[in-house]
Amino acid sequence: MNQPLREIVAVTLRMYLRNRMALAYSYVFPVMFLLAFVVLYKDEQPLLIQHMGELFTVTILGGACFGLPTSMVSERERGVWRRYRLSPVSPARVIAGTLIARYLMILVAGALQLAACMIIGGWTPEHPFQLWIAFSLVTFALLGLGLVIATMADTVPAVQALGQCIFLPMLILGGVAVKLSAFADTPWVLHLSAFFPGRYAVEVMQQCAKGTGLAPAWFSALAVILTGLGAGVAGAKLFRWDAHQRFAANRNRVWLLAALGAWALIGVGAEVRREIAPPASARPKLRPTIVPGKTADTTPAPVAPAPATNLVPAPTPAIPVTTTSVPTQNPAPVTFEVKPNPVVTAPAPAPEPAVVQTESLSQPASSQPAAVTPPPASAPVVAPLAVAAVPAPAAPTPWRAYNKIDFARLPFASVPPDNGNETPIAPADEAPDLSQQADLNAVAANLKTWAPGKVADPVQRVRNLMYVASATDQAQAFLERHLPYLIMDTLRAQFQDEELEQILCWIANHPAEGDHSAVFRLDELGLLFSVDDWDVPEIRLRNQWYSIKFVWWLLGW
Amino acid sequence: MSAKVSIRDLRKSYGGVEAVRGVSFEIQDGEIFGMLGPNGAGKTSTLECVIGLREPDDGAIEVCGIDARKNPTEVKQRIGAALQTTSLQDKITGREALELFGSFYRQRVPSADLLKRFSLEEKADAPFDTLSGGQKQRLALALAFVNNPELVFLDEPTTGLDPQSRRELHGEIARMKGDGHTVLLTTHYIEEAEQLCDRIAIVDHGRIIATGAPKDLIAASKLTQLVSFETDRPVAAAALQKIPGASEPTVDGVHGRFRTRDISRALPELIKLLEAQPVQLVGLVVGKITLEDVFIELTGSKLRE
Numbered sequence: 001m002n003q004p005l006r007e008i009v010a011v012t013l014r015m016y017l018r019n020r021m022a023l024a025y026s027y028v029f030p031v032m033f034l035l036a037f038v039v040l041y042k043d044e045q046p047l048l049i050q051h052m053g054e055l056f057t058v059t060i061l062g063g064a065c066f067g068l069p070t071s072m073v074s075e076r077e078r079g080v081w082r083r084y085r086l087s088p089v090s091p092a093r094v095i096a097g098t099l100i101a102r103y104l105m106i107l108v109a110g111a112l113q114l115a116a117c118m119i120i121g122g123w124t125p126e127h128p129f130q131l132w133i134a135f136s137l138v139t140f141a142l143l144g145l146g147l148v149i150a151t152m153a154d155t156v157p158a159v160q161a162l163g164q165c166i167f168l169p170m171l172i173l174g175g176v177a178v179k180l181s182a183f184a185d186t187p188w189v190l191h192l193s194a195f196f197p198g199r200y201a202v203e204v205m206q207q208c209a210k211g212t213g214l215a216p217a218w219f220s221a222l223a224v225i226l227t228g229l230g231a232g233v234a235g236a237k238l239f240r241w242d243a244h245q246r247f248a249a250n251r252n253r254v255w256l257l258a259a260l261g262a263w264a265l266i267g268v269g270a271e272v273r274r275e276i277a278p279p280a281s282a283r284p285k286l287r288p289t290i291v292p293g294k295t296a297d298t299t300p301a302p303v304a305p306a307p308a309t310n311l312v313p314a315p316t317p318a319i320p321v322t323t324t325s326v327p328t329q330n331p332a333p334v335t336f337e338v339k340p341n342p343v344v345t346a347p348a349p350a351p352e353p354a355v356v357q358t359e360s361l362s363q364p365a366s367s368q369p370a371a372v373t374p375p376p377a378s379a380p381v382v383a384p385l386a387v388a389a390v391p392a393p394a395a396p397t398p399w400r401a402y403n404k405i406d407f408a409r410l411p412f413a414s415v416p417p418d419n420g421n422e423t424p425i426a427p428a429d430e431a432p433d434l435s436q437q438a439d440l441n442a443v444a445a446n447l448k449t450w451a452p453g454k455v456a457d458p459v460q461r462v463r464n465l466m467y468v469a470s471a472t473d474q475a476q477a478f479l480e481r482h483l484p485y486l487i488m489d490t491l492r493a494q495f496q497d498e499e500l501e502q503i504l505c506w507i508a509n510h511p512a513e514g515d516h517s518a519v520f521r522l523d524e525l526g527l528l529f530s531v532d533d534w535d536v537p538e539i540r541l542r543n544q545w546y547s548i549k550f551v552w553w554l555l556g557w
Numbered sequence: 558m559s560a561k562v563s564i565r566d567l568r569k570s571y572g573g574v575e576a577v578r579g580v581s582f583e584i585q586d587g588e589i590f591g592m593l594g595p596n597g598a599g600k601t602s603t604l605e606c607v608i609g610l611r612e613p614d615d616g617a618i619e620v621c622g623i624d625a626r627k628n629p630t631e632v633k634q635r636i637g638a639a640l641q642t643t644s645l646q647d648k649i650t651g652r653e654a655l656e657l658f659g660s661f662y663r664q665r666v667p668s669a670d671l672l673k674r675f676s677l678e679e680k681a682d683a684p685f686d687t688l689s690g691g692q693k694q695r696l697a698l699a700l701a702f703v704n705n706p707e708l709v710f711l712d713e714p715t716t717g718l719d720p721q722s723r724r725e726l727h728g729e730i731a732r733m734k735g736d737g738h739t740v741l742l743t744t745h746y747i748e749e750a751e752q753l754c755d756r757i758a759i760v761d762h763g764r765i766i767a768t769g770a771p772k773d774l775i776a777a778s779k780l781t782q783l784v785s786f787e788t789d790r791p792v793a794a795a796a797l798q799k800i801p802g803a804s805e806p807t808v809d810g811v812h813g814r815f816r817t818r819d820i821s822r823a824l825p826e827l828i829k830l831l832e833a834q835p836v837q838l839v840g841l842v843v844g845k846i847t848l849e850d851v852f853i854e855l856t857g858s859k860l861r862e
């Protein structure tokens with residue numbers, strides 16, 4: 001940093017530290033939000049880790065929409081900036097110095113906030129370095145918007161008004177104050193939110209605090225960078241030294257379009273990519289308030305983010321599965337069909353009719369956002385998903401079309417919690433006791449030679465392995481809470497994570513599909529339980545739930 | 558001597574208001590040049606166009622041989638200025654301000670020297686918003702000198718100062734000249750202009766109506782001396798009209814006055830006239846005409862509001 005820049009940064013920081021009001025404002029505000037979040041999410045474990053993106057966004061927005069432009073405009077009004085203009089210092093340097101100083105202030109506020117959250121929640125961010133990068137990107141992008149506000153506002157009260165115009169929509173549409181999933185029934189809000197940088201800011205930081213890190217969130221990161229660039233260009237072009245130069249008389253007003261253009265570009269980009277569903281971090285967590293019911297008249301979880309089960313409207317008469325008519329404004333319940341499995345071989349009894357409890361997972365298609373991705377495999381399920389006896393190596397693999405968007409549409413909210421009776425998973429830090437460990441070791445050894453775990457068709461193979469966990473769960477056997485770890489390990493030893501996510505997503509979306517004869521070969525694994533009469537639909541449902549949980553697990557959400 | 562500043566046909570309007578209407582002047586190296594004019598005459602507008610704070614509508618500005626409209630940054634390296642209203646951050650101290658602004662220039666004077674020179678040592682670490690008006694003014698001047706400028710612009714540097722501070726500042730400005738700085742200052746105060754400036758431009762309604770050294774301006778005036786007298790009994794004003802060369806005669810009871818260019822002829826005529834009344838002369842003052850008289854003559858208005 002050269003000397004003038006260093007001096008401007010140092011003086012700006014000193015002025016800030018001496019201004020108690022501004023200081024209090026920029027720290028009290030984030031603390032208030034932090035406390036509110038603690039109260040709001042006190043039941044979540046680990047506390048607050050799922051909300052860092054939101055918390056940071058609020059802190060940064062406060063500094064960017066109000067802190068920066070207020071100090072800039074009041075200095076300009078006082079004539080401080082005219083004094084700068086009298087000297088040979090370039091405007092770029094004055095702006096850069098002001099922005100860097102403000103960045104440092106926000107960074108300190110963010111660091112304090114992070115430290116507080118880590119102490120309260122007892123966790124550490126998963127990608128600390130990337131989190132810093134993401135935080136910095138978001139800060140500079142939103143400071144760019146603050147710069148635009150500062151150039152547009154002629155007076156400090158005007159800053160407050162303009163700041164609110166950006167701050168409030170971002171809070172509401174950015175998924176900060178209101179969860180985006182709350183708008184699942186009003187797709188236009190989701191579409192609108194795609195044009196506001198707030199949600200991308202939340203997403204990119206959240207993925208670094210807890211999630212997949214920066215790289216998979218590249219679109220959000222790009223959106224944030226574009227926002228910053230657009231605003232930066234507009235801010236620099238609209239910049240004025242003098243309070244006498246009014247915004248209305250500024251001949252460079254058209255450059256405002258650069259900032260707005262960036263927003264439009266992002267929104268259009270998101271529409272094209274169909275990234276309209278709530279970003280991952282805004283998705284409901286694995287502690288649903290409503291556990292899916294077993295009966296058809298159960299109300300679906302209201303916060304489900306437009307779940308897209310790939311049930312397709314019936315083209316031909318088949319065995320109809322009438323979904324629950326969801327109490328929404330859509331009067332006409334849509335009929336879906338799930339094709340029954342093709343003939344399946346041997347020791348299995350006749351396949352269960354595919355009357356599966358899909359109702360808790362499906363909603364009328366019309367309640368989904370208009371731009372929802374068409375199901376990747378919109379063709380009716382045709383793949384003859386065979387067991388070992390009927391290898392089908394040439395089977396089409398429509399599941400390969402699944403991507404993160406489809407994963408995100410899985411109805412996470414409708415899955416029972418890990419600590420409940422259905423599809424339980426032991427907490428990661430709870431080790432099995434010695435006898436459990438011995439049994440797990442035995443099962444692990446037997447799995448190596450278990451024929452259903454070796455079938456050629458990957459989907460069926462995964463399904464078979466998942467049955468091990470699901471059936472054990474259904475039998476309420478005492479290993480049930482630990483088996484998922486073994487199954488996950490076994491699966492990951494055979495598949496790439498991404499492939500596995502796709503297959504699991506397919507299973508979750510097609511719970512009635514495929515063969516379940518493996519259920520009847522579980523005794524070969526030495527699992528110490530016996531069930532006379534397997535409730536196959538129930539096992540399939542659990543397979544679906546575990547699949548969703550596994551996807552979530554693999555994605556690190 | 559070369560011209561440090563050369564302005565040709567400078568024009569500046571704000572919306573409908575024509576603040577500067579074709580101003581031209583030159584300032585020689587080492588000169589103190591004053592712009593004298595009533596409120597709203599266009600002094601600040603002219604000065605701020607020259608130093609690059611405002612964009613002129615038209616005209617040529619050359620400062621230190623550099624085209625200021627083409628290369629304002631280079632000009633800014635060489636000049637210093639104290640504006641009519643200088644405001645800094647509330648909480649900045651004088652020392653910090655000098656360090657900050659000093660860092661913007663190629664050449665700089667140590668802050669400690671400036672604090673000493675402008676008697677700010679005691680207040681060097683006091684926040685700007687705790688300084689008195691005079692101290693703020695001195696800090697503004699110190700800031701104008703951080704780069705040891707060839708040319709200094711001072712916009713009403715003494716307005717609002719008490720007589721003591723004003724006198725000190727006059728001393729300071731005189732010293733600038735001694736140190737080889739060229740100075741352009743604007744002022745409301747005629748005696749200040751008369752006392753400090755080598756040359757003066759009288760500005761009114763956006764135009765320069767007279768330029769020159771103060772004594773030349775006075776000499777060039779069609780008014781010269783003012784004769785005031787007091788008598789024991791009132792005289793008729795009409796009688797004063799008879800004095801050859803007397804203009805603007807006024808009588809207020811026993812006090813009378815008139816102006817004249819030829820005092821040696823007018824005085825005997827006055828005595829003769831009073832004796833003829835007969836009226837006794839009680840007092841008589843013959844005054845030199847001042848710049849203020851010239852100013853009023855030229856602009857038709859009083860300067861001090």
Ligand SMILES: Nc1ncnc2c1ncn2[C@@H]1O[C@H](COP(=O)(O)OP(=O)(O)OP(=O)(O)O)[C@@H](O)[C@H]1O
Pocket residue numbers: 244571574575576594595596597598599600601602603641
């Ligand atoms: N930013 C501005 N916008 C509009 N009009 C302006 C602006 N600045 C100055 N003026 C007008 O231009 C004219 C000249 O103003 P200027 O400040 O140059 O006068 P001045 O000679 O410096 O006056 P003063 O002695 O009061 O400082 C005035 O009529 C003023 O109202």
Ligand SMILES: [Mg+2]
Pocket residue numbers: 600601602641712713
């Ligand atoms: Mg002025």
